Amino acid sequence: MKIVVLGAQPEYLSGLRGPLIRDLLAAGHDVTAIGAEDMVAVRTAIESWGARYRVVPIRRAGLNPIADLGAILSLYRALRDEKPDLLFTYTVKPNVYGLPLGWLAGIKRRYGMVAGRGWAFGEGRELKRRISRTIAILAFRFGFRFADGVISQNEEDLTLFRELGIIRGKTRTTRVFGSGVDLEHFQPEPMPTGAKTFVMICRLLVDKGVADYAEAARIVRRTYPDAVFRLVGPFDHSPNGIAPETIQAWANEGIIDYAGATEDVRPFIARAHALVLPTRYGEGVPRTVLEAMAMGRPVIVSDTPGCRDTVRDSENGRIVAAADIAGLAQAMTALVSDDTQLEAAGRASRTLAVERFDSRAVNAAMIDFMGLKGVAA
Secondary structure, three states, X not given: OEEEEEOOOXXXXXXXXXXXXXXXXXXXXXXXXXXXXXOHHHHHHHHHHOOEEEEOOOOOOOOOOOOOHHHHHHHHHHHHHHOOOEEEEEOHHHHHHHHHHHHHOOOOEXXXXXXEOOHHHOOOOOHHHHHHHHHHHHHHHHHHOOOOEEEEOOHHHHHHHHHOOOOOOOOEEEEOOOOOEOOOOOOOOOOOXXXXXXXXXXXXXXXXXXXXXXXXXXXXXHHOOOXXXXXXXXXXXXXXXXXXXXXXXXXXXXXXXXXXXOOOOHHHHHOOOEEEEOOOOOEOOOHHHHHHHHOOOXXXXXXXXXXXXXXXXXXXXEEEOXXXXXXXXXXXXXXXXXXXXXXXXXXXXXXXXXXHOXXXXXXXXXXXXXXXOOOOO
């Protein structure tokens, strides 16, 4: 079959969706990936696998069809030109615009993925968030009307979207365990020696809990003054982004070691004793948490949709209430106070990653759901 995989952020096409694209190619399918920018590294990777890469300039932020009119027309032309047998979309705009345009272009089979709720569905009642939530609900309702099936990365998102009327009763649905993790690429590493080191890897957003991490680090350092709190990830220029001046202030104070953005998180995970992600909103299933688990690291996450699926509390890590800075500090202190417990939690993380989050099993379930049975091992 000819398949189009549509996602706005190019790095996710080669990263998160890379294993799925490779599995489809291995099964003999013809695959075109469509992203918003012509990033050399992404194009090179996708074409090296035997797929094609095509650019449609979809803005990541905002849901304004008038502002996006040029991108909508370009996307329609691209889908009409490609004439795939099946369209697979994920992230907000590909779902909202791509599924209806796929129907209009005559694509017979159309599947969308819910990979997290996003900022609009997070905690908080501020006016901008309430307006964004209303717009998102209406947009998702429209987009998913044109889906033959919807794949969700956690059960709670499916439940919420059904309650809100975004996913209707007649629409087929399934749940998978996130995007999974490549267990061969992310191999277990021995625990590092020296000062206890935590790492948080994410886009630098307020709602990711970056400030909560910094405040908790300040508390932990009262007991463990040599502890290291590393932060890895790119700045985000959205209104929810953390300002570079704030990061620099934390670094000057000595509570945060900011390492910048990276294309390979493995060295940072290997040098840490645990990964922390105190996000304040529901995520599909956070990729960096799975990667740390696969490498044998305990994880500390907030009690939010998607995150809590990754932790068996007190076995491979800790679950803390979102925005609970004192609880986060206590969880980090407890985890690193006992080296035997730390090692055991790391082994439990790897075991859970193998049992539940193997990307091959996740992709096989998705491929089966989309009616491509038997094409992935």
